[in-house]
Amino acid sequence: MQFFKVKTVEETFTLIDKHVKKIGVTEKRPLESALGCIIAEDITAREDVPGFDRSTVDGYAVRAEDTFGSSESMPGFLTVAGEVRMGEAASFPVGFGEAVYVPTGGMLPPGANSVIMIEHCEEIAGLLNTYKQVAPGENVIRAGEDIREGELLLSEGTRLRPQEIGALASLGxxxxxxxxxxxxxxxxxxxEIVPFDTPELKIGQIRDINYLTIAGLAKDWGIDVIYGGIVPDDYEEFRLKAFELYNQVDCLILSGGSSVGAKDYTTEVIQSLGDPGVYVHGISVKPGKPTILAMAGEKPVIGLPGHPASAMIIFRLFGERILKNLQGENPEHRPDRIFARITKNIPSAPGRSDYIRVRLYEKDGEWWADPIIGKSGLITTLVKSGGIVEIISEKEGIAQGEYVPVIATR
Incomplete structure (x- = not known):
């Protein structure tokens, strides 16, 4: 194999979409335990929401035309014909020159087409003084205005956030x-890698923090993570442990050993897991060039760089795409991006995408991104950063004050 025939970021995404498909196995879950899951079918509304015309304010249901011309200096006058109680149907219509009290969320009586807010009127002995005119439909939600019966509410591949859960609950x-x-x-x-809870390090040892950071990101995306531990630079032991873990999971993530070296067995181990094997060995990005992506059977395998910052950035960019494809999430969903103005000039090599850690802050109503310059092995750059600025391969850098896309790392 020829190492580091690097792919561009765009080529890598295309290859991921080509190779990594959704698992396709479904299950039925109670709504209250479906948060974060990906729906496996289109959901069509089976009823209108709301199921009746309702008021959005506390006030009086009226015929809008009866309020035309009302003002503080020349109020209108309407007869109060009754009230609608919360949770009860309106049992009588609103006639010309009449008003009916309705609470917020209460049912609009037949004949009424708007609601005048209680702050803009005054009831005195059964007579309502109106100090403001209202337009037809004002302060009213019509039946089916939120969700219409037969409407496609959620499409297959949608991740269920709290708002989607609420919409489904509204339909029963x-x-x-x-x-x-x-x-x-x-x-x-x-x-050189030892467990992260090792109290005292010997010279040359490094605690395994990548497990916690990478597993933390995966858990944020709704993925359960099994920790396979740490293996030394021994091909046979590495292969056996990787194969054992591979058989328990849907996706295998390996960290460390993705550079070219005498003790680098990562590529050989990945190839041994099954065909078609490695489809990306090196990506034209900084940091994270020595990244390996593969398919062993129908399972993705991700070989991450060992440096913590590189590993997190690569996993945020490409690991998320792989896992979302595997989950069946709509491919239109991409890592969250905002646009911010950069505080400094940053040079970049053409033909390579650069990802710069930044601190985000708001000033004069705009987001600003302040670069945190540091080597890929520095952990503190991750702690200080709130996002990653993307400098695409076609650019030779960005100028101070320029608007740039920022991937939020939250």
Whole structure:
């Protein structure tokens, strides 16, 4: 194999979409335990929401034309014909020159087409003084205005956030079919790597922090993670441990050992897991060039750089795309991006995409991105940053004050 025939970022995304497909296995879940899941079918509304015309304010249901011309200096006068109680149907219509009290969310009586807010009128002995005119439809939500019966509410591949859960609950849906939860396996390699809870390090040893950072990102995306531990730079031990973990999970993540070196067995181990094997060995990005992506059977395998910042950035860019494809999430969903103005000039090599850690802050109503310059092995650059600025391969850098896309790392 020829190492580091690097791919561009765009080529890498295209290859990921070509190779990594959704698992496709579904399960039915109670709505209250479906948060974060990916729905496996289109959901069509089976009723109108709301199911009746309702008021959005506390006030009086009226015929709008009866209020035309009303003002503080020349109020209108309407007869109060009664009230609608919360949770009860309006049992009588509103006639010409009449008004009916309705609370927020209360049903609009027949004949009424708007609601005048209680702050803009005054009831005195059954007579309503109106100090403001209202337009037809003002302060009213019509039946089906939120969700219409027969309307496509959610399409297959949508991740269920709290707002989607609420929309489904409004339709009385108690269970939803979703793609099953996925498991990823994480395995660290390297003679110098020791467990993160090692109290005292010997010279040359490094605590395994990548497991916690990478697993944390995966869990944020709804993926369960199995920790395979740490293996030394021994091909056979590495291969056996990777194969054991591979058989337990839907995606295998390996960290460390992705550079070219005498003890680098990552590529050989990945190739041994099954065909078609490696489809990306090196990406034209900084940091994170020595990245390996592969398919072993129908399972993705991700070989991350060992440096913490590089590993997190690569996993945020490409690991998320792989796992979302595997979950069945709509491919239109991409990492969150905002636009901010850069505080400094940053040079960049043409033909390579650069990702710069930045601190985000707001000034004069605009977001600004302040670069945090540091080597890929520095952990503090991750702690200080709130986002990653993307400098695309076609550019030779960005100028101070320029608007740039920022991937939020939250």
């Amino acid at each position: 849906i108690t269970h939803v079919r979703v793609y099953r939860s996925l498991k990823a396996g994480y395995l660290s390699s390297g003679d």
